[in-house]
Amino acid sequence: MITIKSEEEIALMRESCRRLAILHKELAEFLRPGISTLDVDTFGESLIRKLGGIPNFKNYHGYPASICVSLNDEVVHGIPRADRIIKDGDIVSLDCGLIYKGYHSDAARTHAVGDVSPEVRELIAATEKSFWDGIKMAKAGNHLYDISNGIAESLLEGGYGIVRDLTGHGIGTSLHEDPSIPNFEMSRRGPKLKAGMTLAIEPMVNLGGDDVEFLDDDWTVVTADGSWSAHYENTVLITDGEPEVLTLEVES
Numbered sequence: 001m002i003t004i005k006s007e008e009e010i011a012l013m014r015e016s017c018r019r020l021a022i023l024h025k026e027l028a029e030f031l032r033p034g035i036s037t038l039d040v041d042t043f044g045e046s047l048i049r050k051l052g053g054i055p056n057f058k059n060y061h062g063y064p065a066s067i068c069v070s071l072n073d074e075v076v077h078g079i080p081r082a083d084r085i086i087k088d089g090d091i092v093s094l095d096c097g098l099i100y101k102g103y104h105s106d107a108a109r110t111h112a113v114g115d116v117s118p119e120v121r122e123l124i125a126a127t128e129k130s131f132w133d134g135i136k137m138a139k140a141g142n143h144l145y146d147i148s149n150g151i152a153e154s155l156l157e158g159g160y161g162i163v164r165d166l167t168g169h170g171i172g173t174s175l176h177e178d179p180s181i182p183n184f185e186m187s188r189r190g191p192k193l194k195a196g197m198t199l200a201i202e203p204m205v206n207l208g209g210d211d212v213e214f215l216d217d218d219w220t221v222v223t224a225d226g227s228w229s230a231h232y233e234n235t236v237l238i239t240d241g242e243p244e245v246l247t248l249e250v251e252s
Helices: 007-030 037-050 118-137 144-156
Strands: 067-071 074-076 091-100 103-112 168-170 177-181 198-201 204-206 212-214 221-223 229-231 234-237
Touching: 007 037, 007 091, 007 103, 007 234, 037 067, 037 091, 074 091, 074 204, 074 229, 091 229, 103 118, 103 229, 103 234, 118 144, 118 198, 118 204, 118 229, 144 177, 144 198, 177 198
Parallel strands: none
Antiparallel strands: 067 074, 067 091, 074 221, 091 103, 168 177, 168 198, 198 234, 204 229, 212 221
16 A cells, blocks of 8 residues: 655655765765775664664664665675775665654665776766656656656666666655555556655666676675666655655755
8 A cells, every 4th residue: 555644744754864865975975995885884874873863774674784785786785794895996886774753764876986987977877867857757646657667768768777676665654665666667557646655766777788686695686797787766755746855965
């Protein structure tokens, strides 16, 4: 069932997402060559708690960390490790969220570390652009798969692989709620969007094909062909007008 949030619930979602936006800004500034992915997780979890939140990824269905740190061909759910060192030329996808007064937030960013090829920088930019093109349709009265088709159409010209095995999702008092939100073209329209829905919309895009594989840790998802992958996600509120992107940093 897709939940419609009350004004009180929306206020709590906004605050959870505001704190997550601060976390992502700090994580981006923390990234540099020579640190481990575990360093990123340790820093991130400490900051979540300083911000008054609870890490919602930690122990979620057994996931052992607070920040999903995925490098290069890792699409999502990379498990932080002390021996996984970030190098100049890597791309790092950070997917994380927090709980504030019972309400979840969720967002992801892919960062280039140091000297990254123009092709890979274009991948990161195209992935973010596809999110913004998709949410042009994210308003009450439209249909869910209008968002999916907007994302897919944005990526069509670049010939990118759109991950089909993983989707976006609803979010609220649970990290994952209905509905699932594909990032690829859909022939059906899906449920009608209503004001008060909160959705985590997250294109995952590969330089190569769309096939992915799960590593033996049962969490880390990698591209099947070894191509690099980017991820961009925000928690979004559906309104009667333009959508409100809740996990963007607001200038003070």
